[in-house]
Amino acid sequence: MTSPSANQPIIETHDLRKIFRVGDVEVSALRGVSMSVARGEFVAISGPSGSGKSTLFNILGGLTPPTSGSIDINGRDLLAMSDSDRTNLRKATVGFVFQKYNLLPTLSAADNIAIARNIAGKNGPPDAEFQDVLKLLGIASRLHHKPRALSGGEQQRVAIARAIVNHPAILLADEPTGNLDSQNSEAVLHLLQDLNQRLGQTILMITHNPEAAAFAHRTIRMRDGRVVED
Amino acid sequence: MILTLVGISQGMLADMQTRARGIGADILIKAPGSSIIGFSTNFPEKFLTVFQREPHVKAVAGVLVQPAGGIDSVTGIDLKEFSDVSGGLTFVEGGPFQQPLDAIIDTVWAKQKNLKPGGTINMLNRDWRVCGVVASGKLAHMFVQRPVLQDLFANNGKITMAYVKLDDSSRTQATVASLKSKLTDFPILSMEEFLSYLTVDNVPMLRPFILVVITLGVLIGFLVVFLSMYTAVLERTREVGILKALGASPAYIVGILLRETALLAIAGSITGILMTYGTKWIIETFAPSMNQVIVPDWWPIATGIAIVGAMLGATYPGLKAAKQDAIEALAYD
Numbered sequence: 045m046t047s048p049s050a051n052q053p054i055i056e057t058h059d060l061r062k063i064f065r066v067g068d069v070e071v072s073a074l075r076g077v078s079m080s081v082a083r084g085e086f087v088a089i090s091g092p093s094g095s096g097k098s099t100l101f102n103i104l105g106g107l108t109p110p111t112s113g114s115i116d117i118n119g120r121d122l123l124a125m126s127d128s129d130r131t132n133l134r135k136a137t138v139g140f141v142f143q144k145y146n147l148l149p150t151l152s153a154a155d156n157i158a159i160a161r162n163i164a165g166k167n168g169p170p171d172a173e174f175q176d177v178l179k180l181l182g183i184a185s186r187l188h189h190k191p192r193a194l195s196g197g198e199q200q201r202v203a204i205a206r207a208i209v210n211h212p213a214i215l216l217a218d219e220p221t222g223n224l225d226s227q228n229s230e231a232v233l234h235l236l237q238d239l240n241q242r243l244g245q246t247i248l249m250i251t252h253n254p255e256a257a258a259f260a261h262r263t264i265r266m267r268d269g270r271v272v273e274d
Numbered sequence: 275m276i277l278t279l280v281g282i283s284q285g286m287l288a289d290m291q292t293r294a295r296g297i298g299a300d301i302l303i304k305a306p307g308s309s310i311i312g313f314s315t316n317f318p319e320k321f322l323t324v325f326q327r328e329p330h331v332k333a334v335a336g337v338l339v340q341p342a343g344g345i346d347s348v349t350g351i352d353l354k355e356f357s358d359v360s361g362g363l364t365f366v367e368g369g370p371f372q373q374p375l376d377a378i379i380d381t382v383w384a385k386q387k388n389l390k391p392g393g394t395i396n397m398l399n400r401d402w403r404v405c406g407v408v409a410s411g412k413l414a415h416m417f418v419q420r421p422v423l424q425d426l427f428a429n430n431g432k433i434t435m436a437y438v439k440l441d442d443s444s445r446t447q448a449t450v451a452s453l454k455s456k457l458t459d460f461p462i463l464s465m466e467e468f469l470s471y472l473t474v475d476n477v478p479m480l481r482p483f484i485l486v487v488i489t490l491g492v493l494i495g496f497l498v499v500f501l502s503m504y505t506a507v508l509e510r511t512r513e514v515g516i517l518k519a520l521g522a523s524p525a526y527i528v529g530i531l532l533r534e535t536a537l538l539a540i541a542g543s544i545t546g547i548l549m550t551y552g553t554k555w556i557i558e559t560f561a562p563s564m565n566q567v568i569v570p571d572w573w574p575i576a577t578g579i580a581i582v583g584a585m586l587g588a589t590y591p592g593l594k595a596a597k598q599d600a601i602e603a604l605a606y607d
Contacts, residue, residue, distance in 0.1 A: 107519065107600045128523070135521025146516045146604065163522045206520075 052119060054213055054246050055081040055104060060113035062099050062269075073099040075269035076113070083213075086240040086247045088257035091266035097250045098218065100266070104248065105138050105216050106130035118213045135164050139207030143219035145199040147191040153202040154187040157209050164210045173243075174209055180238055181205055197228030204235060208245065215239070217249040221256050233259045276491045276576045277550045277569060282557070283480055285565030291472050294465065296411040298360045299335070299437035300446045302468045306459035308434075316432035317460075319420075322355075324457070325438055330449060332441040333358035336433035337413070338423050342397050346563075348377075349414035350423030359439040360412055367391050368406030371419050377402035378417040380410035382562045398426065415563055488579060495583030499535060503591035507531070514595045515603025524596030531592040532585060539584035543577040 062074040074096045081087050091097050102108045103115065106122065109130070115122040118137050125133065134140075147156045161170065178184045181201040191199050200220060207215055217236065221229035237259050239245045249260060257263045265273035294302075303325065308315035316338065325334045335358065338350035353370055357363070366381055368391030377395060379387075384407045389395060393404045395416070402418065424430045440449060446464045453462045463471075507514070517527055554566045 102601055105519070107604075131518075131521055131523050133521075134519060140519050142519075142604070146512070146519070148513055148516060159517075160520050163517070163520050163526060 052083075053080040053116070054083045054085075054118055055079070055248065056114075056116045058114045060100075060103065060115055061111050062096075062103060062108075063111045073269055074103070074110070074113075077266075077269070077271055079264055079271055079274065081214075081246065081248060083246055084240070084244040085262070086237065086260045087249070088260035088263040089248065089250045089266060090252055090254070090257045090263055091272075092252065094268075095266040096269040097252075097266055099269075101216055101218050101248075101250050104214070105140055106133040136210065137213050139210070139212035139215045141200070141203050141207050141215065141217040141220045143222035145191070145196070145203045145223070147199055147202060147206070149191050152188050152190055153183065153194065153198075153205075156191070156202060157187075157206045160206045160209050166210065170209055174205075177208065177239070177243075178205060180242070181235060195228070196224050197231055200224060200228070200232050201235065204232070204239070208239065208243075213246060215245055215247045217247060219251055220249065221251070221253065229253075229256065275494075275546075276488055276579065277546055277572055278553045278566065279487045280484060280572050281550055281554070281566040281569045282564060283477075283484060284569055285567040287472050287477065288567055289565040291469050292411055293413055294469060294472070296360070297335075297413050297437055297465075298439065299465055300440045300443050301438035301450055301453070302463050302465055303436040303438065303453070303457075304461045305434065306461075308461060316429055316434050319431050319433045321457075322433070322436055325436055325453070328438075328449060328453060330440050330442055330445045331438055333439040335359040335437045335439075336420065337435050337437065338420050338429060338432065339414075339434045340398060340423055340427055346397070346416075347414065348397050348416050348418055348423060350420035351413075351417050352420050353417075356413075356417075359437050363406075363408040363412060363417075366407045366409055368404065370406060372405055373403065374419065374422045375400060375402050376405040376419070378406045378408055379404055380408050380412075380415050382410045383415045386560075386562045400426070491576075492579055492583040495539075495580055496587040499539075499584040499587030500591065501587075503531065503535060503588045504594075507591040507595045510595075511598060511603045514598050515600050515605075518598070518600035519604060524593075527596045528592040531588055531595060535584045535588035536581055539581045540577065542584075543573075543580045546576065546580070547573055 057080075058078045060074050060077040061072065064071045064073055077096070077100060089097050089100065103110050103122070104117065106117075106125070109125075110123060113123070117133065120133070122130070122133070147153070148159065151159065157170070161167065178187070181204060183198060183201045183205065186194060186198055191202070194202065220236070221232055224232060233256055236247055236249065240247050247260075249256070251257050262274070264271055305315040305317035319336045322334050322336050325331060333355070335351065335355040337356075340348045340350070342348050363378065371378070377397075379389060379395065384390065387395060389404050389407075391404050391406055394401045395404060396402070397416065420433070424432060438449070440446060450462055450464055453460070514527060517530075550566070550568060554568065557564050557566045
């Protein structure tokens with residue numbers, strides 16, 4: 045493995061294809077996606093339903109392998125990775141934020157964050173920088189509450205904290221404001237923007253909302269499994 | 275379940291030992307061909323005079339035991355003979371036999387069956403009048419007159435066993451040897467030897483019964499945990515997906531489920547141990563003639579059985595969870 049240089053794109057795909065087999069029928073979800081994201085960039089991927097956004101999200105996050113093409117994540121060839129390698133990618137390189145927050149309901153907000161550290165093999169208290177992030181997210185006083193006691197906006201901020209607690213190179217956000225009202229949506233988008241600007245966090249955000257996409261440095265538009273505008 | 279049934283088994287054996295020791299005899303003689311534990315064979319009571327003639331024999335008591343269903347039995351004694359061997363029954367209420375169908379019961383049965391002198395107890399299809407209540411701990415819970423019991427069951431002149439009291443207990447082994455040389459077909463044992471036979475291995479079918487209970491415990495534990503964990507894995511599909519998205523390996527997910535199962539098994543074992551105190555209280559309150567002892571030496575065994583059963587039950591659901599596709603799991607509602 046070569047160590048990634050600062051100038052090298054943190055995400056680079058070329059002719060990425062993904063074919064799902066449904067019974068005897070093959071469905072092409074991605075039909076040759078080529079794109080590049082620079083380190084520290086905030087990129088939005090938008091497009092209508094069925095355009096392949098979520099499939100691209102799952103491949104970039106190492107949740108599913110592509111069928112063909114090339115994809116480099118932080119200097120590593122994802123196509124050559126085993127299941128175990130992709131597990132390690134999710135553990136150390138990529139953080140996820142989902143539309144439905146996906147917090148573990150039986151754990152407090154603090155424990156939801158702690159379990160991400162535990163999975164990454166870190167069991168001590170988070171570093172001082174992360175304490176600043178908690179202040180930035182405005183959830184420091186809500187950490188001992190279970191998800192059911194938190195508002196949607198608070199849950200999503202906990203999910204963001206969980207996603208970045210291990211300092212991933214890339215934060216992948218799938219419709220992070222999809223379940224929030226406009227006020228909370230704006231707050232979460234500002235937070236993502238702050239994380240990008242203050243910490244240099246690379247963010248790839250999937251959204252179908254043009255207002256949300258406007259918070260990013262650039263927007264990649266997809267349709268029918270292809271990039272139609274970058 | 276295991277701890278309670280083992281506790282009852284051991285409690286009943288301990289009770290039998292206490293009551294056998296309470297007789298105060300030195301030697302036990304049973305009918306030729308009979309088992310050490312069991313009352314199925316009788317022999318003529320005329321042998322009592324043969325035993326009595328043996329040197330150093332101070333007193334001999336013949337006893338006829340008639341099973342009365344379940345774990346109950348009725349014991350026929352000659353009150354004078356029995357008093358000569360045991361030092362006498364200690365009456366708490368009432369007194370000795372006065373009529374043929376009189377019965378003496380001990381305080382355990384008096385409490386369990388709520389009986390006092392003058393009350394009636396139906397055993398062996400007869401109504402027996404309780405004439406006295408005696409302190410428990412000597413031979414049996416219910417005594418009747420031996421000739422009456424012999425007559426009722428056409429066992430006239432027969433006894434089930436004889437208890438021999440010596441004038442010098444240190445001569446027990448010599449007397450046993452002497453009796454054996456003369457009465458070769460009779461099982462003749464010192465009371466200490468007899469008490470040593472009152473173990474789980476010597477009570478017919480008790481060891482297999484305990485093994486069956488343990489097997490059932492493991493099977494039930496396995497099935498309950500298997501179904502619970504299988505259901506839990508299905509219900510927590512999304513949570514498994516979240517853990518996978520966070521980078522949890524299959525081993526991490528299986529580890530969580532197995533640790534959770536082990537904790538539940540330990541908690542269940544502690545609850546089970548506490549429940550044995552509850553069943554002991556229930557038995558002492560409602561069926562004091564049964565005895566349950568607390569068996570701490572079985573706690574680690576029962577806990578081990580619970581953990582093994584639970585782990586076996588959790589392994590397949592755990593592996594199934596670990597193999598779940600993260601994307602499908604995250605899409606699960």
